[in-house]
Amino acid sequence: MATAVAVPGQHRTVLLHEAVDALVQQRAGVYVDGTYGRGGHSRLILSQLDADGRLIAIDRDPEAIANARDGETRIDDPRFSIHHSRYAAFDELLDELGIAQVDGLLLDIGVSSPQIDDPDRGFSFRFDGPLDMRMDPTRGQSAAEFIATASQERLIEVIRDYGEERFAPALARALLARRAEGRSPTRTGELAALCASVVKTRERGQDPATRTFQALRIAVNGELDELERALAQSLKRLKPGGRLVVISFHSLEDRIVKTFIARHAQEVYDRRVPHATGTPLALKAIARIKPGDDEVAVNPRARSAILRVAERTDAALPQEWRR
Template identity: 60%
Template structure:
């Protein structure tokens, strides 16, 4: 399969790999470690992991995008195990088999920059937005039949868009007048006409396109499934690093780590012993000013890092 030569600059490259491999650096010589890159993308993080892991280690990479899978196959490294699946399938891995798990969330630059994928409101292309272009419903197909209330709910919930009702009304009116909306440029223009005030420096279609992409790919549901699976697959001392790019993702990651790493005071039983917790929160890391200056798409990134404790999976 041929892939277009769209460039991608990996966000928090060194910071993420340093966080993932920190325990391995302390325990040099331990054989047969297992690392997981749950979002291979164009392989920036994976390549650095491969350059630093031992010959006896393995790296499992997940990705929905067939173009990303083609890049992974081209690595030609026998230590790499490739799964053409979303990271919700992390639970398929063996219990306590993973030394480090990295999730780099959201959409990659090559997906945005390729107009044929339908992620961008700045270039005209088919209104698709599927991470896996080989299966599932496109945004155009969903918008053709979705009810106005459902469209508004998706845009409001996943885009945090206060004009969601007006946007949904404009979409349905356009659909009833002239049939389905098939292109990104037309949808972007429709949204711009329905948004009554604009955030400085932000395209009025930004929130709506984000919402439709998250919805059509079930991104937040998959994130929640993957985080829960991490408790099963990480070995004691195994490390979890998650890079998010907007508040909806980061809120889920933050709450998950807090829920499994912070003691909850029981007012009814103040003398109760502390409950063993499966995670230890370790770090919250943002890109440096230099990285943001070189790659503006990094400006909203936040990485949260946690470590799996000795608590057995069966007791979580």
């Protein structure tokens, strides 16, 4: 049914079979892959669907869209469509497509290997390139522009909260000093060197720039807000029995997913009311999965990944959850 070429060797989809096995419960279902990347999950999802199944893929990166339509990772299948959008806008996209509810939503959060390994995208301190970091380089503010305009308080907040970097105040002061000299960093190499000069101690094996690059990427792309919005939309868009499957790669993302599932999968009782039955549960927690040693050995980037799975129940949503 599907005609597709193999995923290029440099990109390995993390928790591929675990995610798709958890997601696809209806072979004739409608599914959303909110983070297409290079199509590893999408391709396997399609292999699990019958002729009546449908897969709607989304990515905010124009390069991923181009690859899906006419590149190395193209998928030629009438059951498949690819859309250039933020995954947090999947609610509006489903409205445009005339789809009320779906059987599953997959989110593989983070940066793909092709993005990290392309110096022109500016995601990695390992290569010198423009300090960009935007998932969609056609819109929004680059990391260099953010650094050049943010207040000291905002820089501290971002580097401390999104990077969990204890040297955030010192880094913010150093960035402001560079700005005052007319030398605000515009390239990844410049920012990495500044981090190395300020961050004097670091965990073994971790580059001094790791946490700052992570923080700026999250801020520039609004990643945590994006995740929270998509999770909220999943409550009304998933059919009863539909699966929410999320792969995250650092603690901030996983905390959001874990908290969201727990909030909607835990009964809340009003102790003031005798024989109260509790609030109907919108979700049922299904699984928490981490990559095995074999996968980590082949793909070290999988080391920090956590897969969480929840299933939509048939409980009606309280009004305050429908926003």
